[in-house]
Amino acid sequence: MGYRSYAIIIYVTETEKEAVMRMYDWTDLHIEGDDQAYMEAFVQRDGRKLRVISSQQDEMGMTASAALTMKMIGLFAPEYVIMPGIAAGTGDITAYSNQEYGDVLLASSVWNFSNGKYVSPNEAEIVFGEVGFNPRPTVVNITGDYLDLILRYIKSDKNEYLTHFGPLASGTAVVANKSVLQKQVMSGFKETEGVEMEGYGVAYAATHAVNPKPHVIIAKSVCDFADERKDDKFQQFAAYTSCGLVKDLLDKVLEYTV
Numbered sequence: 001m002g003y004r005s006y007a008i009i010i011y012v013t014e015t016e017k018e019a020v021m022r023m024y025d026w027t028d029l030h031i032e033g034d035d036q037a038y039m040e041a042f043v044q045r046d047g048r049k050l051r052v053i054s055s056q057q058d059e060m061g062m063t064a065s066a067a068l069t070m071k072m073i074g075l076f077a078p079e080y081v082i083m084p085g086i087a088a089g090t091g092d093i094t095a096y097s098n099q100e101y102g103d104v105l106l107a108s109s110v111w112n113f114s115n116g117k118y119v120s121p122n123e124a125e126i127v128f129g130e131v132g133f134n135p136r137p138t139v140v141n142i143t144g145d146y147l148d149l150i151l152r153y154i155k156s157d158k159n160e161y162l163t164h165f166g167p168l169a170s171g172t173a174v175v176a177n178k179s180v181l182q183k184q185v186m187s188g189f190k191e192t193e194g195v196e197m198e199g200y201g202v203a204y205a206a207t208h209a210v211n212p213k214p215h216v217i218i219a220k221s222v223c224d225f226a227d228e229r230k231d232d233k234f235q236q237f238a239a240y241t242s243c244g245l246v247k248d249l250l251d252k253v254l255e256y257t258v
Contacts, residue, residue, distance in 0.1 A: 004258045006043060006050035007080040007250060008072045008214075010065065012057045012198055015232075016085040019239035020054055023247045029053065031075060036068070043250050050256060053078070062112070062170055062201030069205035073214060079256055080146075081206045082217045084242040086235050087168065087196040088175060088226035090186065099222050101234040102241045104161050105194040106154065107168040107218035108147075110203045111139040113185050113195075114172040126183045137188050139167075140203040146215050146254060153253045154245075161245045166193040168218060170200035176230040185226075195226050219245055 011020050024041035031038065037056065042049040053076050057064045069081060091099025116135040124132025154163040167189045175181055175195050185195055199218040206216045221238035224230040 003077075005053055005076040005078045006256055006258050007052045007082055007254075008069075008076055008078040009052065009054040009082045009084065009246070010057065010068055010072070010198075010202060011054070011083065011085055012060055012065075013086070013235075013239075015235045016239045017056055018236070019243040020084065022240075023243050024052065026054065034071075034075075036071070045251070045256070050258060051076075052250065057198070060197055061172060062198060062204075065198035065201030066205040069202045070209065073206065073209045077212075078214045079258060080217060080250075080254060081202060081214045082246055082250075083199055083202045083220070084239070084246045085196070085198075085220045086223040086238045086242070087194040087220035088181075088224050088230070089194050089222035090181065090192055091222070091225065099164065099193075099225075100162065101222055102162070102237045103222045104163045104242055104245045105168060105220050105222065106150070106163055106165045106245075107142055107199060107203070108165055109139055109141045109167045110199040110218060111137050111167060111169055111189060111192075112171070112200045113137055113169045113188055126187065128179070128183070133184065135184065135188060138200075140200060140207055142203060142216050142218070144215050149253055149255065150217070150249060153249070158252075159245070159248070161241050163245065164193045166191050168193060168199050168220070169195045170197055171195065172197070175226040176224075176228065178227040181226045194220060194222065196220055217246070217249070
């Protein structure tokens with residue numbers, strides 16, 4: 001505490017934690033009066049040590065991610081708020097992307113596909129048997145000059161990770177049903193690259209923080225395709241690739257003023 005940090009990294013699962021812990025040599029960081037566990041590391045850039053703080057949500061979902069993000073912004077005043085991790089890809093059902101396991105999904109925006117109203121089927125835009133749903137999605141656009149640096153990097157031959165840039169969808173529950181993916185997610189934003197549960201909360205908190213607002217990076221990798229074949233087989237690999245790209249950005253690409 002006491003000065004602005006380079007970045008904060010927020011993650012959710014134990015698999016994601018293992019991948020984040022491999023990025024740097026972390027040490028425990030304790031904040032008086034706060035029972036949240038934090039880890040601290042330093043990135044070497046241009047002869048300087050830039051402070052990075054990481055922490056794990058105590059539960060899944062957008063409420064926990066927004067609360068932790070806002071608290072960490074207040075404590076550490078980061079230039080960048082970053083969420084790596086795992087997500088479901090949409091490459092199986094859309095022509096917009098040819099995705100493979102481990103491909104990184106870099107968010108251009110994050111939208112909440114769970115917002116809406118459950119109604120009778122005859123009043124609904126989306127129908128699941130006897131249940132109707134009228135969506136009212138909310139969106140946080142991720143903008144800033146720093147994205148130009150990132151996009152140039154991910155399109156260059158220096159980037160070792162297959163990376164897709166586009167919208168990510170956040171919801172209040174895990175999706176493992178192709179009908180839900182097609183009807184409720186892809187009908188909202190057809191360019192959606194992936195589905196997860198926390199990115200919207202992170203982006204919402206960061207964009208509503210007091211000035212100076214941090215930049216947001218949501219970079220999650222494909223571990224499944226949100227259908228009935230969903231399992232945990234590729235989660236470790238996906239967590240590794242997302243953290244690999246994030247580390248490259250922190251070590252080589254992102255500008256800083258701290």
